[in-house]
Amino acid sequence: xxxxxxxxxxxxxxxxxxxxxxxxxxxxxxxxxxxxxxxxxxxxxxxxxxxxxxxxxxxxxxxxxxxxxxxxxxxxxxxxxxxxxxxxxxxxxxxxxxxxxxxxxxxxxxxxxxxxxxxxxxxxxxxxxxxxxxxxxxxxxxxxxxxxxxxxxxxxxxxxxxxxxxxxxxxxxxxxxxxxxxxxxxxxxxxxxxxxxxxxxxxxxxxxxxxxxxxxxxxxxxxxxxxxxxxxxxxxxxxxxxxxxxxxxxxxxxxxxxxxxxxxxxxxxxxxxxxxxxxxxxxxxxxxxxxxxxxxxxxxxxxxxxxxxxxxxxxxxxxxxxxxxxxxxxxxxxxxxxxxxxxxxxxxxxxxxxxxxxxxxxxxxxxxxxxxxxxxxxxxxxxxxxxxxxxxxxxxxxxxxxxxxxxxxxxxxxxxxxxxxxxxxx
Amino acid sequence: xxxxxxxxxxxxxxxxxxxxxxxxxxxxxxxxxxxxxxxxxxxxxxxxxxxxxxxxxxxxxxxxxxxxxxxxxxxxxxxxxxxxxxxxxxxxxxxxxxxxxxxxxxxxxxxxxxxxxxxxxxxxxxxxxxxxxxxxxxxxxxxxxxxxxxxxxxxxxxxxxxxxxxxxxxxxxxxxxxxxxxxxxxxxxxxxxxxxxxxxxxxxxxxxxxxxxxxxxxxxxxxxxxxxxxxxxxxxxxxxxxxxxxxxxxxxxxxxxxxxxxxxxxxxxxxxxxxxxxxxxxxxxxxxxxxxxxxxxxxxxxxxxxxxxxxxxxxxxxxxxxxxxxxxxxxxxxxxxxxxxxxxxxxxxxxxxxxxxxxxxxxxxxxxxxxxxxxxxxxxxxxxxxxxxxxxxxxxxxxx
Numbered sequence: 001x002x003x004x005x006x007x008x009x010x011x012x013x014x015x016x017x018x019x020x021x022x023x024x025x026x027x028x029x030x031x032x033x034x035x036x037x038x039x040x041x042x043x044x045x046x047x048x049x050x051x052x053x054x055x056x057x058x059x060x061x062x063x064x065x066x067x068x069x070x071x072x073x074x075x076x077x078x079x080x081x082x083x084x085x086x087x088x089x090x091x092x093x094x095x096x097x098x099x100x101x102x103x104x105x106x107x108x109x110x111x112x113x114x115x116x117x118x119x120x121x122x123x124x125x126x127x128x129x130x131x132x133x134x135x136x137x138x139x140x141x142x143x144x145x146x147x148x149x150x151x152x153x154x155x156x157x158x159x160x161x162x163x164x165x166x167x168x169x170x171x172x173x174x175x176x177x178x179x180x181x182x183x184x185x186x187x188x189x190x191x192x193x194x195x196x197x198x199x200x201x202x203x204x205x206x207x208x209x210x211x212x213x214x215x216x217x218x219x220x221x222x223x224x225x226x227x228x229x230x231x232x233x234x235x236x237x238x239x240x241x242x243x244x245x246x247x248x249x250x251x252x253x254x255x256x257x258x259x260x261x262x263x264x265x266x267x268x269x270x271x272x273x274x275x276x277x278x279x280x281x282x283x284x285x286x287x288x289x290x291x292x293x294x295x296x297x298x299x300x301x302x303x304x305x306x307x308x309x310x311x312x313x314x315x316x317x318x319x320x321x322x323x324x325x326x327x328x329x330x331x332x333x334x335x336x337x338x339x340x341x342x343x344x345x346x347x348x349x350x351x352x353x354x355x356x357x358x359x360x361x362x363x364x365x366x367x368x369x370x371x372x373x374x375x376x377x378x379x380x381x382x383x384x385x386x387x388x389x390x391x392x393x394x395x396x397x398x399x400x401x402x403x404x405x406x407x408x409x410x411x412x413x414x415x416x417x418x419x420x421x422x423x424x425x426x
Numbered sequence: 427x428x429x430x431x432x433x434x435x436x437x438x439x440x441x442x443x444x445x446x447x448x449x450x451x452x453x454x455x456x457x458x459x460x461x462x463x464x465x466x467x468x469x470x471x472x473x474x475x476x477x478x479x480x481x482x483x484x485x486x487x488x489x490x491x492x493x494x495x496x497x498x499x500x501x502x503x504x505x506x507x508x509x510x511x512x513x514x515x516x517x518x519x520x521x522x523x524x525x526x527x528x529x530x531x532x533x534x535x536x537x538x539x540x541x542x543x544x545x546x547x548x549x550x551x552x553x554x555x556x557x558x559x560x561x562x563x564x565x566x567x568x569x570x571x572x573x574x575x576x577x578x579x580x581x582x583x584x585x586x587x588x589x590x591x592x593x594x595x596x597x598x599x600x601x602x603x604x605x606x607x608x609x610x611x612x613x614x615x616x617x618x619x620x621x622x623x624x625x626x627x628x629x630x631x632x633x634x635x636x637x638x639x640x641x642x643x644x645x646x647x648x649x650x651x652x653x654x655x656x657x658x659x660x661x662x663x664x665x666x667x668x669x670x671x672x673x674x675x676x677x678x679x680x681x682x683x684x685x686x687x688x689x690x691x692x693x694x695x696x697x698x699x700x701x702x703x704x705x706x707x708x709x710x711x712x713x714x715x716x717x718x719x720x721x722x723x724x725x726x727x728x729x730x731x732x733x734x735x736x737x738x739x740x741x742x743x744x745x746x747x748x749x750x751x752x753x754x755x756x757x758x759x760x761x762x763x764x765x766x767x768x769x770x771x772x773x774x775x776x777x778x779x780x781x782x783x784x785x786x787x788x789x790x791x792x793x794x795x796x797x798x799x800x801x802x803x804x805x806x807x808x809x810x811x812x813x814x815x816x817x818x819x820x821x822x823x824x825x826x
Contacts, residue, residue, distance in 0.1 A: 048559060049559070050560075134544075151598075168605060168697040175577045192615075411577070
């Protein structure tokens with residue numbers, strides 16, 4: 001096939017993919033559980049949930065000890081997904097040789113760290129609990145680990161050192177679209193000819209009590225705590241919010257020409273990315289859905305395909321009343337009557353909303369849908385929302401030969417990013 | 427074919443004032459301003475505090491102002507200045523097609539709520555986790571989270587100034603600002619973008635921000651000294667400053683078509699990161715200098731942080747590679763603005779070219795007198811990691 005696309009740019013091959021979620025580490029484990037409709041959502045054990053309105057999450061509890069904290073988990077998740085992706089690509093795991101684009105959550109001191117500092121500040125003679133005492137503790141003690149954990153560049157720097165990526169890593173946040181943006185930045189770098197290969201990673205290990213409180217105060221979280229695995233129910237009438245979760249996803253992408261030249265296995269093609277910001281509100285979308293509509297259309301245009309070429313949609317599908325309604329409005333506007341017959345499912349029904357990582361994880365799942373000919377279901381779909389007329393692949397996975405997938409990611413702050421992923425042309 | 431990238435708008439805020447004119451006259455006017463330093467905010471540290479802004483000039487709706495904390499307001503305000511300067515502000519079509527990359531880290535925490543929890547735990551509680559949850563659920567302002575999220579500076583720029591072509595937020599201290607400028611310029615060069623808003627803002631006047639540096643023992647505790655001369659000053663060498671720097675980057679074709687004024691062209695931008703040992707750092711800086719042509723410029727505007735080891739390496743590099751090229755360390759005058767360091771240095775280089783004058787020395791013997799340069803190198807050696815370089819030049823054939 002041609003090494004350039006419809007716009008004369010390098011075709012982007014996906015040659016490696018990696019994933020971690022509350023369901024497990026690795027594509028095999030995740031895909032087996034996802035396609036059997038298994039949920040990774042559970043009651044939170046990592047910290048006390050007393051006084052919290054939401055007490056469930058899709059935390060990843062098998063990577064680092066709870067006392068290691070969010071920064072350590074966020075790194076461990078990223079490293080695991082990245083190594084799986086690089087290993088599959090056959091490139092070097094110590095000397096990757098291309099740039100790193102990393103979607104990572106914002107960092108700040110965690111409560112156990114603040115309390116440890118306050119205690120140290122008291123020892124150092126600080127009278128009143130508070131920031132003066134924290135600053136005194138910082139000045140008079142050795143807290144290099146704390147310092148490292150709250151630099152926003154640290155996770156990227158550690159990954160760079162571990163994987164041997166080239167240049168200054170780009171660490172980014174576009175809220176819940178971050179993972180998709182990391183992929184988009186990688187695609188653009190290859191198209192500009194700056195790199196033959198890139199690794200794009202989305203990671204998030206930031207489920208803490210304070211994070212839950214923050215999202216609860218915005219009324220974003222499900223409070224259906226009684227049966228944790230049934231709380232996330234995208235596109236259902238009784239959906240009441242998303243379920244916070246952790247995980248990571250990673251893609252190795254290369255110019256098709258360079259991938260073939262080294263004899264790599266081509267897993268799929270990253271055909272297009274589209275983006276549009278929303279200026280309506282900090283957490284709500286413009287009522288006419290125009291920014292999301294523009295992002296979907298931009299992705300299709302960028303890929304050089306039309307609505308009739310899309311055979312499956314991996315939804316953003318957070319299970320919030322607002323998102324799912326708006327996503328339906330946007331898609332039905334772009335796809336028209338055809339939307340009723342395009343399968344669309346949300347893996348957030350099973351793994352929850354992995355926030356910063358979601359776009360990258362969902363890109364991996366979109367690729368697996370193409371490669372295995374199986375669409376993961378939207379579970380917990382017992383009570384469809386009559387206002388949302390979609391084929392959500394309810395409750396059980398479905399065999400389907402799909403060649404091209406649209407993956408949506410939307411986020412607070414007016415972020416809308418969509419990806420088009422396709423099978424390798426025969 | 428690579429397109430030329432022009433700088434067509436600059437927005438600046440700091441302890442020295444607001445806007446490009448105020449900043450130029452503060453540093454290059456007949457009577458250069460002394461650095462504005464506040465020693466009362468968090469002794470023994472000092473900061474360069476923000477001048478008072480009439481927020482309504484750039485953020486007319488009170489409701490929008492209320493939805494932000496200081497850092498976001500500063501950024502949105504400064505971005506507005508840049509858009510205004512470029513003649514883009516209020517132009518619906520130009521804003522809707524404009525790309526945006528913001529360099530940002532996190533926003534401010536609620537100091538009172540944090541102190542409440544620390545006091546409660548210090549008094550003794552049965553279960554610390556439960557006590558924290560109780561205070562957080564009852565005391566946190568519901569929308570504070572949105573005033574803290576990294577990408578909500580960009581989000582607020584979209585809401586207030588209607589910049590919606592695309593919105594990306596890069597994180598990671600000085601590296602975020604370096605990558606932001608580099609990526610926005612590369613996209614324009616490659617035809618992936620026609621015009622972009624890029625920059626960052628920083629609020630030094632928050633104890634949590636100071637804490638982030640002091641955990642690594644980076645803050646200066648002595649009297650003020652130019653960044654190049656802080657080896658002997660007590661503490662780690664960094665003096666934080668509040669402020670922001672935003673640039674409007676534009677393809678030459680796009681700028682000419684709309685008759686935009688031009689500051690200068692933005693030439694090569696290089697970035698790297700690696701082990702911070704002296705030798706490895708020098709190797710990276712030399713490679714980047716070769717890539718950008720830094721050593722062939724007439725002046726170098728640096729945003730040296732003042733942190734001892736890194737600034738010593740930077741000085742040694744400049745002495746070896748750019749000996750004879752006059753250097754200006756703008757952080758001496760403005761304070762260290764973390765994410766905004768690189769965009770700020772690019773902005774001052776652009777101002778110098780457009781005024782046809784060199785920036786005067788900023789108080790250090792390391793900075794020698796200079797003739798008016800026709801090209802300027804920009805250098806950021808991050809306080810603990812990341813390096814960035816660029817070269818800006820007088821635009822040829824520009825009707826400025």
